[in-house]
Amino acid sequence: MNTWSEIAQVQPLASKVITNSIKKNRISHAYLLHGDRGTGKEAIANLIAKGLFCDNLIDVEPCNTCSACKRIESKNHPDVHWIEPDGQSIKIEQIKNLQKEFTYSGVESNQKVYIIKGADTLTANAANRILKFLEEPSKKTTAIMLTENTQSILPTIRSRCQIIDLQPLSPPKFQEQLIQSGLTEENAKLMSALTNNLKEAIEWNEDEWFVQARKLMVQLIETIADNSNDAYLFIHNHWVSHFKERSQQEKGFDLLILAFKDIIYYHVGKEDAYVFFYNDRERLERLGMKYSQEQLIAILQQLLQAKQRIKQNIHPTLVMEEVTLQIQG
Numbered sequence: 001m002n003t004w005s006e007i008a009q010v011q012p013l014a015s016k017v018i019t020n021s022i023k024k025n026r027i028s029h030a031y032l033l034h035g036d037r038g039t040g041k042e043a044i045a046n047l048i049a050k051g052l053f054c055d056n057l058i059d060v061e062p063c064n065t066c067s068a069c070k071r072i073e074s075k076n077h078p079d080v081h082w083i084e085p086d087g088q089s090i091k092i093e094q095i096k097n098l099q100k101e102f103t104y105s106g107v108e109s110n111q112k113v114y115i116i117k118g119a120d121t122l123t124a125n126a127a128n129r130i131l132k133f134l135e136e137p138s139k140k141t142t143a144i145m146l147t148e149n150t151q152s153i154l155p156t157i158r159s160r161c162q163i164i165d166l167q168p169l170s171p172p173k174f175q176e177q178l179i180q181s182g183l184t185e186e187n188a189k190l191m192s193a194l195t196n197n198l199k200e201a202i203e204w205n206e207d208e209w210f211v212q213a214r215k216l217m218v219q220l221i222e223t224i225a226d227n228s229n230d231a232y233l234f235i236h237n238h239w240v241s242h243f244k245e246r247s248q249q250e251k252g253f254d255l256l257i258l259a260f261k262d263i264i265y266y267h268v269g270k271e272d273a274y275v276f277f278y279n280d281r282e283r284l285e286r287l288g289m290k291y292s293q294e295q296l297i298a299i300l301q302q303l304l305q306a307k308q309r310i311k312q313n314i315h316p317t318l319v320m321e322e323v324t325l326q327i328q329g
Contacts, residue, residue, distance in 0.1 A: 001043040002064050002073075011040050014164045018044065019060045022051050028162040030134055030143040032119070034150040035166025038196030041146040044164070045115045046072055048144060049080045052111050081114040085121045088313075092125040099133060102141065110140045119145035120152035127154050134160040169196045178202070186278045193258055193275045194251070209242075210251075216242055217255045217276070218283070225290050227328050235320045249316045253307040257300060263287050264296045295329075302326045 001007050008015040014033075021027050031048065033041045049072050050062035062069050071077040081101060083094055098114055116122070122130060131154060134143060145161065147153060171192045178188035181198065183205050191201035204210045216238055223231045243249045259276040266274075266288040277284040291299070306323040310316055 001040055002047075003061050004047060005061070007040055007044060007047065010169055011044070011166050014040075014044065014166055017164065018048065022060045027052065027142060029141060030145070030161040032145045032147065032150065032153070032158060032161035032163045033166060034147055034163060036148055036168055036196055038198070038200065039166035039168060041166060042117070044166075045144045045146060048142065049077070049113045049115070052113060052142065053077065053079070053109070079109065079112050081112070082117065083114065084117045089121045089123050090116065090118065090126050091123055092129055095122075095126045095129040095133075099129070102133075111142070112140060113142045113144065116143070116145045118147065120147045120149045122153075127157065131157050131160075174198075178205075189275050189278055190258070194254055209248075212242060213248075213252060213255065217252070217259060218280075221256070221259055221287065222283075224324055224327050225287060231324050231328070232321060235317065235324065239320060240317055243316070246310060246313075246316075249310050250307060253303055253310065257303050257307075260296055260299050260303065263291060264293060264300075267293050267296070299327050 001010070004015050004019050018031075027048070031045075033044055035041055047062065050064070050069050051057065051060065053068040053072060054062040055066040055068055056063035064070075064073070068077060072080050075082050081098055083090060083098060086094060102112055102114075116130070130143075134157060143161070145153070145157075150158065150163065174192045174196060175185075175188040177198055178191055178201055179185060181202055183191065183202070187205050191205060194204070195201050220231070220234055220239065223234050239252070243252045255276065262274050262277045262284060265271070266284050274284070302323050306319050309319050
């Protein structure tokens with residue numbers, strides 16, 4: 001999404017609020033863009049920056065062809081600074097370096113922009129440092145903070161920003177986009193349940209790792225349903241070696257959650273909601289006979305808690321062993 005007209009199709013309210021500010025030359029000194037992955041946070045941040053630096057702005061739309069627009073898009077503009085988590089968090093040293101940069105005059109103008117991706121990961125010291133920065137804004141400085149979890153950001157920071165809440169994309173509309181991009185209806189439905197990011201969904205669809213992950217999920221669920229000790233062997237022999245990174249482990253839990261949701265939908269006769277077992281009705285019926293609705297609700301709660309423990313850096317093998325034991329009862 002490289003234009004406000006494109007943003008307006010998926011985020012009409014956010015587009016209207018910001019473009020009205022651009023037209024009136026009243027860009028806020030600080031924005032907090034809040035929304036799930038794929039809702040356009042980075043695209044909007046880039047468009048705000050382009051609106052300030054574009055050499056050929058037409059009304060509110062950047063030209064996307066001038067040197068400034070191209071460098072902003074590639075994150076190489078000298079007066080637009082991106083801050084991203086270093087590991088699991090944004091550290092105070094990163095904010096100190098940013099503030100040092102801002103003591104110098106703009107390379108190409110007096111305007112400077114900084115964009116903080118994953119603002120909810122700011123350490124306490126880094127957050128306090130940013131707060132001081134926001135309390136003494138320069139007329140020529142624009143801060144843009146991106147987050148999926150606005151409640152994890154200091155209230156004092158939130159109060160100094162214009163908060164823009166981005167809405168999730170409509171699943172049917174997103175599925176339509178995916179199908180137009182070459183995905184099957186089955187895969188489009190699954191991907192729309194996992195992400196709102198078109199590029200990400202297409203990459204996952206073509207990723208052999210993801211294809212294998214889906215197969216492993218089915219095998220694991222079948223093994224767990226059999227109530228055999230083979231589930232533990234499966235975790236050690238297959239799960240651990242495939243789901244190595246934390247992001248992969250979280251994705252694995254997302255797939256498990258979708259699969260058990262499908263079994264609940266089977267119980268309540270909501271066939272149009274099937275996602276994971278969309279074209280695997282025979283297996284779905286067999287698993288539906290195995291679990292009651294009460295058991296399935298408990299399993300979903302256990303899986304959500306297990307995913308949260310993964311986020312807290314608890315050993316993934318231990319988490320999988322424990323949740324498998326809970327599911328098997």
